[in-house]
Amino acid sequence: MAVNMEVDQMPPTEQPAPTPAAEVPEPEIKDKPDESKQTEEEKKVENNNDSAALPKPVVENESKEEPMEVQIEKMEIKTDENEVKIEPEIPIDKRSDNWLPAKRSDLSPFRGLILLFGGGDGEIRDELMVYSTENGNWFKPSCSGDIPPGVAAHGMIADGTRILIHGGMLEFGKMSNDLYELQASKWEWKKLEQKGLKSGMVPCPRMCHSFTNLGSSGTVVLFGGVANKSDSPERIFRPDYYNDVYYLALKGGTGIYNWSKPECTGTAPCPRESHTSVVYKPEGRAQMVIVYGGKDERRRLGDIFSLDTGTNSWTELKPLGVPPLNRSLHSAVMISETKMVVLGGLVQRSEKFDQLMDNHCPTGKQIWHADDSVRILDLAADEWLDKGLQGDQQDKLSFGRYGLQAALVGSQIYIFAGKKNYKECVNDLVFLETKTPIRPVNLRLMKGMETEIHVAWSSIKTAEKYLVQCSPVEPKKAERKAENSEAKLDKEDKESKTADKDKKDEEAEKKQEGEKVPSDKIQWHDVQILKHTGVGPTVSCEIQYYYQEASEGETLSEDEKAFLDAEKKWKKTKLTPGVTYRVRVCAINSCGRSQFSEYGSYKTSTPGFPGAPWNIKVSKTDLGASLAWQPPANADVIEYSVYLSVKKEYTTGQSGGPSTGKSNFTRVYIGHDAACIVSHALLSQAATSTSDSNKAAVIFRIAAKNKKGYGPATQVRWIQDAKIKRPAGGAKNSDAKKAK
Incomplete structure (x- = not known):
């Protein structure tokens, strides 16, 4: 030179x-x-x-x-x-x-x-x-x-x-x-x-x-x-x-x-x-x-x-x-x-x-x-x-x-x-x-509350800003027979059918949460643009509301008004308890915008139910994978359940989530402690995913339960340096901590 x-x-x-x-x-x-x-x-x-x-x-x-x-x-x-x-x-x-x-x-x-x-x-x-x-x-x-x-x-x-x-x-x-x-x-x-x-x-x-x-x-x-x-x-x-x-x-x-x-x-x-x-x-x-x-x-x-x-x-x-x-x-x-x-x-x-x-x-x-x-x-x-x-x-x-x-x-x-x-x-x-930033990775839930979702992702050195977007998941209502008029039902039949309807709606919602809808088929709404501070290896965002275009003729309160574009009328919409929201993020610098991250689905807690466990840490030990997490705030937790995404041939019937094509979620831990170890034998059954990186990842879900029931689960991806090896003596006989 x-x-x-x-x-x-x-x-x-x-x-x-x-x-x-x-x-x-x-x-x-x-x-x-x-x-x-x-x-x-x-x-x-x-x-x-x-x-x-x-x-x-x-x-x-x-x-x-x-x-x-x-x-x-x-x-x-x-x-x-x-x-x-x-x-x-x-x-x-x-x-x-x-x-x-x-x-x-x-x-x-x-x-x-x-x-x-x-x-x-x-x-x-x-x-x-x-x-x-x-x-x-x-x-x-x-x-x-x-x-x-x-x-x-x-x-x-x-x-x-x-x-x-x-x-x-x-x-x-x-x-x-x-x-x-x-x-x-x-x-x-x-x-x-x-x-x-x-x-x-x-x-x-x-x-x-x-x-x-x-x-x-x-x-x-x-x-x-x-x-x-x-x-x-x-x-x-x-x-x-x-x-x-x-x-x-x-x-x-x-x-x-x-x-x-x-x-x-x-x-x-x-x-x-x-x-x-x-x-x-x-x-x-x-x-x-x-x-x-x-x-x-x-x-x-x-x-x-x-x-x-x-x-x-x-x-x-x-x-x-x-x-x-x-x-x-x-x-x-x-x-x-x-x-x-x-x-x-x-x-x-x-x-x-x-x-x-x-x-x-x-x-x-x-x-x-x-x-x-x-x-x-x-x-x-x-x-x-x-x-x-x-x-x-x-x-x-x-x-x-x-x-x-x-x-x-x-x-x-x-x-x-x-x-x-x-x-x-x-x-x-x-x-x-000289280049647009790389795609953000490791998007994860830090904390879920009734009207807030805290997410985080890995910091990108060349980013100047981050754009966060979300989209509420509208659950599919179970089909009912229109010919039965509720006016003619007696009180007992109404309560029975209402309970049956709620159960079907819950199952339909769980199924939709598990389906990976293509990102370009989802209607996304801007949450906010964060400035890259360059401090720390991670970036976090507290999502309390998002912006969507208001309907024609819709009257908005002062709290709902948002002045994002003079040519359009925008509505500031708060998050709702008990709703699942898809979240994604992209990085921005002067050369342009990166691809959006793989989106994650996170549910706000329902009043009375516990929130999602947060700050989940996964590490490798001689016994297997060690998981630890923070309990949800203001929740008298009775027990936790940990689910592992496994291949279909290893499904034991303890489903903690819907089928995702080549895998199901199986419970691998239930207990009061906010930590557990998943054995190598169970890990050998894992269905690895590579959707968010070039390396394989094992997927866990963790949910908390109180007197009212289970709250939303937190999903975490554990990146693997090498392919998990199956033990020689079979996978089903050596649990470090068996599921109850």
Whole structure:
């Protein structure tokens, strides 16, 4: 990936130097000659210098199955865009730096970290800063070993838990070609020995080059950059641009790294610096290094080249669509296997300017300005897309910036530092969402009361909001004979038939509760939109009412009125005791809405009957599955019943719920204790479900009983890591706690 720092934006009074300055830095330059005695060529070259020093991010994407606790304060910059600004306290001054997220491997404890080293604004730094994307905190690790000197515009890549930095600018006019390794597992630096397979194959000192890790091939590709060819480098910067290619073989444990210089064929890019490079792997071909933009000695560039690392051949790409303006000091990341995103950069103010400077503007600051665009290149289709990350509209940064650095962590592009204009450097940290959130899972009942249902689900890190919906289940009334008139029934017959009717209605309701009606066949009503706080592994919602469109001519009380849509009349409907409600939830961010979760059916308690048990916990023990729960509030519970969804061939007649096609519910525990153990023998009979995840799940239902009878049951899904094994001696003989 490219390391962005140019040599053309700062006038002589603002050349880079190793000492800090005031608000507008004006570094000291050793032995600075009298300007009146300098040659015109020297003046022109000095006017072509810049101290914006930015290193480079690299990241390996790896998503977590379980969202971790996130304590990041997020603030929307623009309502119609998908950029979110993170504003934790950052213990560093304004700067333009090299930074990278640590590569995520299964064995590495550094997942979600962003590493920042070097760079600076007016002063080149030698500190290592680390940012955690999980909790939003910066910290400065205590490092040991061969700590590198302060450097800017260097190359930086991650390879497992080790980080390599190469080259860069040590001080004004002085470049480096040193190679350092940081072992992030113990924060230890080491200066590495470099060798070439042939003489002269070690890259010369340079800065603003790209340093790109190919990943699985164990090779880093170095391309381009700029060096200082002045005889007086401490006073004058005379740029010497490169378009050479070097391969660095990553060999762990030896401390020696070998360089090779391939003989490349094809149409090579012109010498340049401050470009970007990413890795693209076409189907059936070797990895490609995609080089985009940058600047040469005369102008900024907008061309694109691919280097086939299998054949060492260059090809110029000419994508379809409307290309971005020529630029340098931009950033680029791959957000998928085929799509490259280009962010910001320094672009021309007008199409009539295509030179770095002219006689009317020797510094170029009236010709060039910071860009705020976000463009996507589809490398597979070879086309610049006219769409943005979140739909048809192209995205924009909150403000134009150049010298920024970016990297993909999960589905988010983190953007750090850069310059807003000629003099103002920033150190804010923002991110762009690239995908809609994943589907919420593990929706469950926490507590059920007469007019409230409390539900919870697993938190999703990339969500900004959640939409909760519900739908009441209307029980099917049992058919009755219309010819019998209730007016002619005597009191005894009426009571008998009423009791029979209630029993049939209850059976019909239970049957309907068990039937899994397709979600798109249900009329859903909005409950509320919850803001994602990022605190804790779960999100909960207390459902007391929902909104539905009022009937034409219906008169609503003040409590029932809801002003959701000026064009429609909405009714705020409270939950009713003894009614089953289907509940579902989806996650929302600036890229759109996720799929809705699998819905759950939860019943409010009937007055006088106990509510549903809540806060159910299931864990694995040597004896089987251990279940524990909290009793319903304000209920004198006599006993609890636990039911297990089993395959039909294991049904024993103790049905605790309706048939669900391939399974029935069988009671596996009855007792006063709010806990039980279900034996391995019983678990071997379970009918597993995979409707809400890719893993199999065992389904339990738990209900409480008081003097009036049983209340509604709580259903819980126990996710399985592996398929349940049936015991060798048969499944029916070894209950850890038999049902009574």
